[in-house]
Amino acid sequence: MRIKVIIPNTSGEFRNAQVEHRKGVAHPGTVVDVVSLPHGPVSIESAADEARAAPYLVEEVCRAAAEGYDAVTVDCAADVALRAVKEIADIPVVSAGEAAFLVAMAIGDRFGVITVLPATAAVIGQNIRAMGLTQRCACVRAVEVPVLDLDTCPGVEERVYQECQQAITADGADVIVLGCTGMARLARRLAERLPVPVVEPGAAAVKLAELMVILRLRPSRRAYPRPAPKQVR
Amino acid sequence: MRIKVIIPNTSGEFRNAQVEHRKGVAHPGTVVDVVSLPHGPVSIESAADEARAAPYLVEEVCRAAAEGYDAVTVDCAADVALRAVKEIADIPVVSAGEAAFLVAMAIGDRFGVITVLPATAAVIGQNIRAMGLTQRCACVRAVEVPVLDLDTCPGVEERVYQECQQAITADGADVIVLGCTGMARLARRLAERLPVPVVEPGAAAVKLAELMVILRLRPSRRAYPRPAPKQVR
Amino acid sequence: MRIKVIIPNTSGEFRNAQVEHRKGVAHPGTVVDVVSLPHGPVSIESAADEARAAPYLVEEVCRAAAEGYDAVTVDCAADVALRAVKEIADIPVVSAGEAAFLVAMAIGDRFGVITVLPATAAVIGQNIRAMGLTQRCACVRAVEVPVLDLDTCPGVEERVYQECQQAITADGADVIVLGCTGMARLARRLAERLPVPVVEPGAAAVKLAELMVILRLRPSRRAYPRPAPKQVR
Amino acid sequence: MRIKVIIPNTSGEFRNAQVEHRKGVAHPGTVVDVVSLPHGPVSIESAADEARAAPYLVEEVCRAAAEGYDAVTVDCAADVALRAVKEIADIPVVSAGEAAFLVAMAIGDRFGVITVLPATAAVIGQNIRAMGLTQRCACVRAVEVPVLDLDTCPGVEERVYQECQQAITADGADVIVLGCTGMARLARRLAERLPVPVVEPGAAAVKLAELMVILRLRPSRRAYPRPAPKQVR
Amino acid sequence: MRIKVIIPNTSGEFRNAQVEHRKGVAHPGTVVDVVSLPHGPVSIESAADEARAAPYLVEEVCRAAAEGYDAVTVDCAADVALRAVKEIADIPVVSAGEAAFLVAMAIGDRFGVITVLPATAAVIGQNIRAMGLTQRCACVRAVEVPVLDLDTCPGVEERVYQECQQAITADGADVIVLGCTGMARLARRLAERLPVPVVEPGAAAVKLAELMVILRLRPSRRAYPRPAPKQVR
């Protein structure tokens, strides 16, 4: 099985830091390729970033089937262009935020999301409402560290840990969903320190994509009708 | 007052057909300019279309304040890049679908939306859920006529009328929202024939934009934080 | 265009204090008349007050069309007899609380309402649930100052400001709706001091009424069937 | 124990037809007095009717404690002035529609309401939403027979029966709530003919009022703060 | 009338402590028998406890009609096997938690539940969601005292009182529902000390069972179809 992990930003460093985390959870027989976008913002932290990345992401997803991939994951907890990528793919496409929320609901009652910036939190909060899952979400919190500083800013683990604790104690979260795939390297340590499970969206998406391939499931054409070819200027 | 109406597609004919409908509802002192996008799909009928139009729409909205406009409307019932345009504008920005739903709720209990294609209906249905308004929406129905055929396909008014009737009779709608701004020319006639009010989104957006300017209201920076400047490749 | 603003209480002083705020937001061509009720409570602060004002409000609304008005606003954030006034009017009728909630939803995600007394807050909270808008409301808070003391009680602006801050900080409100039309004089100052927009219901209602007249929209007879004439003892 | 059943209309005939049905379900030790209002509409079928009956109902409820009653029921499935009567009573006050919905939820999953006119159905539907019970309501249907014709119009039982059947078959109702206390005489026969239980609101209210007295429960003053005395003109 | 109160645990002491509280609220003509289960856990504090008690409870309920009872109550605020007991009974069956929530909604807006352990709180919280009543529930809190220690652990009343206060002040509860029938002896005192009504579930269930008998209501066979006889190994 071949899975294409598409990071919808244009930062090579970000991509390099994710590769091992995505490959590490795949089954031995699964080939995982991790790619970034050729154009668009260097990171996704707002709806404006999403708007600017959207057409390039759609194009990248379009190519996947022709390239021989069995499935695609969109490696972003903010679920960029979530409907569009399901409309245009002929193969399973799994988005990291959505995958993580679904997995979290199987092990807890109300998940808390810890993400990067307030704008990102607002986007994720609305995504969850659009999915009809508000009742199952305890909170969406921001650590106020930009995506590309997550690996370099001192004390990031501690700040994420503190927000997780607040989500649990003040908001009643019983599962934590990391709200940025750039936090993948923190997942293991946080899971050890916190009294609740921690779901890392990038890994959840890879595993859910494998599941979809084995179960022969793809986005419903009734829910996501395939757009007719159309002139784009 | 100057209002910029941005149609998020690239069809000149479509634009020309809308101009009078938008100008016709403005107050005498309001200047209304209607523009299309320079790049992107010729019409918006799916999430994929929205993804491809999004960055050009964002750019067009960005320019509006510098051009001296007091407000912007996004002239599309599918609410393209709804969060993004609110994040990046320094002036009021009103999106046609959202405006129509809000106006409809002031005069009825549950609105029915009549739009063009099944994919458009699916997008609008999810927008309504993202807005938390599902309880107030009776249905979203599609006439299965593409946007750019609305003016030329024979029997369009009748097909829209039939779907409106179904929305009222079978689904319990007590207000109709036209689910495509390209249906503006049908609004008056439908309102005469139907037993319930008909809300035309393009006009609703222009009037709501005027309201916002007079009441000095703009998108909340807490709900829609302004994105920091960022490198886009 | 002529709009009749009906304040559903019987206090002349209250009326006098509102007049300029309502007229001030109307378009140049709009005539705004502000009236009180001839009978009923001096202020509306509870459901019991609403019950006692209701028949006189209904009568006043009934008269409006015959008097030549194009639209009516019910100038109360607690939305007195909201269904009844829509049932009996042949012209657009807009209620201030509802108008403000709808406008707030176009510029923010979750609005916070700041009103006078706990009983008023309870009424408004239930109105919002009846409208199906609970998901979009962060809180309804009371400053514990009666309506008729709003202009004379020292420190009112500060108390309202403090509750707004709490709504934003503790409850996550990203727009403020003033929960009493008697707070109109505070709106401008609060908007300057607070980090989020402030919606004043009386003004919102006047502007939404203008919108309804221009768009030729009235309450749906399916949602609000016109009552047959009936014997009243 | 003494219970005052207040019918919020002014029709003596209607009152006379109800008396035995209310007394018939009370415990032997309970005295039940059934009264109408001195002023107001002859029947309650719309929000406008409710507005016109409201102040007289409030006054009648106010008197009940002084008259020595232990509890009050408001004998109307449309729950006239529901919040107001709870605010002003010092004794338990139970409203018939609300009582019936709560009882229905203990024996079924989704109740269907069968009421008189479309306007009444609209009022009841919104009441149910205001109570936050929409998920538990399958439908609100109207037989299109006015309240005061229920006893004389030929074929009423059959029309009610047909709507009940539709509620069960087409809408999935698994309990029927009669949506007008004037249908009390039909309850027994309908229960025999239908495959689901039938809840009669007037009786449900009397029994729930008895329950409240024995359990020493009254409307919460936090939910329904007692209004301060106030000048009414 | 004869009512069988079934406590779904196996503790004789617990049963003895409840008897007077259940009999005390019944009408003079009602015979109340209080029984425990012959097998199963000594107390119900978790879903695992419920699973272990379920078959014995079902059997005990099955026997009730043959024993000549007119109604059954399941005396547990965690609503053990709620659907199952309704499916298999030919007589009214009322469960204590559900009864208390319904009664609470008639006197307040949002009830707060105070129960024994965190696991019990989690079970009750999910029950409330399964009933579709989440909007009407302010909180479910645990005093962290096991069921069988409620009568002996020093300071229990104070701990319950403190949690009630928190429910009211911090969570906005306007009615308290005791979340364990073993708290019955505390109900009267708490009601005196708290500013809101207190609903005791065991008593609420007995009274609601009486109501069901008089109104001739039983669980709907559409909502709770009677299981066909089946081989059980």
Next chain:
Amino acid sequence: MRIKVIIPNTSGEFRNAQVEHRKGVAHPGTVVDVVSLPHGPVSIESAADEARAAPYLVEEVCRAAAEGYDAVTVDCAADVALRAVKEIADIPVVSAGEAAFLVAMAIGDRFGVITVLPATAAVIGQNIRAMGLTQRCACVRAVEVPVLDLDTCPGVEERVYQECQQAITADGADVIVLGCTGMARLARRLAERLPVPVVEPGAAAVKLAELMVILRLRPSRRAYPRPAPKQVR
């Protein structure tokens, strides 16, 4: 990895028919053992059946970790004792109905469930509400064929197919979830004939269990506190 699939009924034939379907979707390195319960009903079709199977299921789950399993699935679309099995397991435990609903939400908007009997449909419907997923469920339909007749009753595939078609056409389902793991043998054929994806719960559970093991996720102890040891008679 070793996964224990527990079928919560006592029918050996049923078990034998499932084995290949469960093993067939597992990864090569996964050992799948399929077991039935030693005691309890021969099939699960109602809440009463669930109540009677619950303690034996709990016991079987308890043993799994000691037996060296890495995860457990509860192989029933009606999610028997869903909370209890999560409370008592030290390893991941995935229930088939829940797993299928979560997977369905990743590929469609609103899923339709096709199950065996009306009682089963009622149980599943309430499970979905308890999970807070009502907005995402189009319908739960019953083919009126008992579980143990699914393999022998003539025309079963056609009946299931017809209900699937109704779910899609009349109720708007865009994904089908089979509502009984005994329908596993039909899944492939239905998927070929229907215009939407078909999710088979037993397989979905096995794959989700594998995912949980690789991602090191288990039920949250905050959501599902571990019950203290307790005397069971």
